[in-house]
Amino acid sequence: MIHDPSPLAVVQAQLDAYNARDIEALLATYAADAQQHVLHGERLAHGHAEMRPRFLARFAEPDLHARLLSRTVMGGVVVDLELITRNFPEGLGTLEMLCVYEVAQGRIQRASFAQGEKRLLAAPPSAPP
Secondary structure (H helix, E strand, O other): OOOOHHHHHHHHHHHHHHHHHHHHHHHHHHEEEEEEEEEOOOOOOEEEEEEEEHHHHOOOOOOOOOEEEEEEEOOEEEEEEOOOEEEEOOOEEEEEEEEEEEEEEEEEEEEEEEHHHHOEEOOOOOOOO
8 A cells, every 4th residue: 555645656666566576566556447558659558457467477577677767756747767677588688668657646547658779788707617
């Protein structure tokens, strides 16, 4: 449960739940009929039933982590720039993600995402034989 319904607190609770891979806490930050979209584009999910499998698929990645780079709050809109560490099929990497959250009544009503370029991380040097 979010004790402070301010847009800033709601979005921070969402980020914390994402990094903790806590699906119930994460969905609790979203309105039951919330929508997720590609920024200015297609709908990714509508409601908790469509969001849950999307988040659970990400949570299966062992190195998943979102690091907040910057945040802007204007009224009920919170814009985060995050650096996401992911386990891509090609290997461990990062990508920047611009996240625009529209918050009302203590819940995220709509989230839009713009994905930056994927960058693979250099593999750690192998141990000598």
